[in-house]
Amino acid sequence: MLRGVRRTILAVTGFLLLLAVAGPPATAHDPDTPEGRAEQAEMLRIYQPTWRSGELLAGAPITCVNGMADKYPCKNVDLLSFLPQSALGGGGSSSMWYWTDTRDSNEYILYCRSNGVSFVNVTDPSNPRYLGNLPSSNGVSSSWCDVRTYKNYAYIGKDSVSHGIQIFNLNKLQGVTTTQTFTADARFTGLTNSHTLQINQNTGFLYVSGANTCSKGLTIYDIKTPLTLTLAACYSREVYSHESIVVTYAGPDTRYTGREIAFNYTGQGKRFQILDVTNKSNIVVLSSVTHPGASFIHQGFATSDYKHMIVNDETISTASGSPDFVYNIEKLDAARYVGRDNGTRGTFVNHNGYTVGNRHFQASYRGGLRILDTTNAASASLPEVGYFDVDPSSNASGYSGSWMALPYLKNGVVAVQSIGVGLFLVRPTGTAAVS
Numbered sequence: 283m284l285r286g287v288r289r290t291i292l293a294v295t296g297f298l299l300l301l302a303v304a305g306p307p308a309t310a311h312d313p314d315t316p317e318g319r320a321e322q323a324e325m326l327r328i329y330q331p332t333w334r335s336g337e338l339l340a341g342a343p344i345t346c347v348n349g350m351a352d353k354y355p356c357k358n359v360d361l362l363s364f365l366p367q368s369a370l371g372g373g374g375s376s377s378m379w380y381w382t383d384t385r386d387s388n389e390y391i392l393y394c395r396s397n398g399v400s401f402v403n404v405t406d407p408s409n410p411r412y413l414g415n416l417p418s419s420n421g422v423s424s425s426w427c428d429v430r431t432y433k434n435y436a437y438i439g440k441d442s443v444s445h446g447i448q449i450f451n452l453n454k455l456q457g458v459t460t461t462q463t464f465t466a467d468a469r470f471t472g473l474t475n476s477h478t479l480q481i482n483q484n485t486g487f488l489y490v491s492g493a494n495t496c497s498k499g500l501t502i503y504d505i506k507t508p509l510t511l512t513l514a515a516c517y518s519r520e521v522y523s524h525e526s527i528v529v530t531y532a533g534p535d536t537r538y539t540g541r542e543i544a545f546n547y548t549g550q551g552k553r554f555q556i557l558d559v560t561n562k563s564n565i566v567v568l569s570s571v572t573h574p575g576a577s578f579i580h581q582g583f584a585t586s587d588y589k590h591m592i593v594n595d596e597t598i599s600t601a602s603g604s605p606d607f608v609y610n611i612e613k614l615d616a617a618r619y620v621g622r623d624n625g626t627r628g629t630f631v632n633h634n635g636y637t638v639g640n641r642h643f644q645a646s647y648r649g650g651l652r653i654l655d656t657t658n659a660a661s662a663s664l665p666e667v668g669y670f671d672v673d674p675s676s677n678a679s680g681y682s683g684s685w686m687a688l689p690y691l692k693n694g695v696v697a698v699q700s701i702g703v704g705l706f707l708v709r710p711t712g713t714a715a716v717s
Contacts, residue, residue: 315522315550336366336704340409346711351670358668358714359651362407362695366704371415373397374702377428377478380688381436381452390455391688391697392436393705394427399438399448401455401464407695407707413455414462419445419469430479430488435467435508437488439476446471447479447490449509468509473501477524481505484530485542487514487559491523492549499523500546502562515562517546524549525581525634528559533588535614543568543614545582545591552576554593556614569617573607583637584611590620590659592642594632599679600624604632604646606654608662621662627652627669628677638689639716641667643696645684648673651698653714668714672700689716 339352340363346356354361367375374396381390391410393400398418403411418424418440426441431452438448449468477492486506495501499518503511517523524547531543538558546555553576558566572579575598582593591609598605603625611617630649635642642654642664653668673683681701688697691707694715698706710716 336368338366338369339364343408353674355671355674356669358712359670359708359710362707362709363410364704364706365410365412367702370400370412370704371395371398374425375699376426377686378697378699379429379431380690381431383456389691391705392429394429396423396425399429402705404691404707410707412461413458414464416450416464416466419448426477428479430481432481432483432505433508437479439479441475441477441492444474446473470511472511480526480528482528482530482542489526489528489544491525500526515565517565520548520553521551522549527583534612538614547579547581549578549580552579554579554582554609556617568615571609571617571619573619581634583635585637585656585659586639592635594635596631596633599629599631601629603627604630606632606664608659623662623664625666627666629679630677631679634686636689641716643687643689645687647683648676648678648680650684651687651696653710668710670698670708672698672706
């Protein structure tokens with residue numbers, strides 16, 4: 283086994299100082315609902331940041347052997363590097379996104395923190411480089427931050443505080459060799475807070491969920507002029523929009539080829555929706571469905587053939603496994619529930635998932651990264667073929683651990699975030715790799 287370069291990050295006094303300023307990890311629910319308040323209280327109770335033992339791991343991969351990579355349980359996933367939170371600007375952490383500079387093919391992770399956004403060059407995944415920090419607007423701090431990219435711009439929002447949306451020109455990252463404190467290129471104040479962001483790269487529209495606008499529904503902005511947000515539409519027919527995935531459709535339902543389709547997840551609204559948002563003045567609900575016992579329909583992602591949608595329900599966790607819910611979406615106006623895959627993976631809570639090829643990469647809080655085979659999604663069977671557990675202490679339910687895993691970097695590299703802990707870069711191998 284190859285060992286990475288290690289160094290102890292924090293003394294006890296440093297740890298206590300960082301813990302004092304970091305606050306709790308993020309809540310994934312509407313913070314104004316009983317679900318959101320209960321989740322925040324639970325996270326305050328269980329929050330144990332691993333800054334107390336945080337170590338930089340870099341320089342050489344650590345192979346998954348006999349179910350372990352360094353101190354982390356694994357299956358068919360090697361550890362390439364780890365940057366602790368203290369090396370990423372401190373604070374808490376929640377979401378992240380990625381960006382590739384088309385000028386030189388360098389890759390970056392945009393790592394959301396309670397008090398800003400960190401920029402990390404991950405072109406060499408065994409030696410990631412922290413480039414600097416974009417502080418939050420007006421110095422506000424929030425346990426939830428979300429970021430997405432369009433062309434060479436990043437858009438950053440925060441929930442529960444008056445932050446607006448920051449816009450940052452990512453071209454500034456090229457050639458950075460010393461740590462920087464960056465400034466935003468623009469700030470949109472047409473809203474105060476937002477929960478999640480999504481951008482359709484093909485059309486230049488930004489979809490904002492859970493903002494103070496549109497009754498916390500789906501607010502749509504035209505960003506084709508990247509430093510200017512122009513209100514395009516408001517979808518407020520549901521109690522909440524927690525997240526949306528928006529695509530220019532190219533799936534099996536050829537009636538909608540080329541149309542802009544939003545897959546909308548309504549949280550406590552307990553509905554998964556398919557919306558035709560092509561005509562912003564006439565948004566059409568094609569399907570609105572649910573599954574038995576629905577609690578908080580959080581997020582989902584389609585299989586690569588767009589025949590099925592894999593949905594996570596954040597507040598459901600059972601002794602027989604942490605379930606995913608599968609819907610048939612072959613006909614966009616007749617989506618139907620297929621069934622649930624309980625798995626045998628513990629009672630951890632599933633969070634965001636993304637599909638590449640025949641593999642579904644899911645961040646699962648205390649379960650870390652879980653990799654599922656989507657080959658038999660039609661029968662709601664999603665066997666686990668790999669994992670990397672960022673929280674070795676427990677696979678129980680709770681809201682610490684991994685919030686997001688991004689399987690979009692080159693050469694099969696997956697970025698895995700852990701709340702208040704740091705950034706892992708890993709690579710699936712064997713049956714866990716995309717085929």
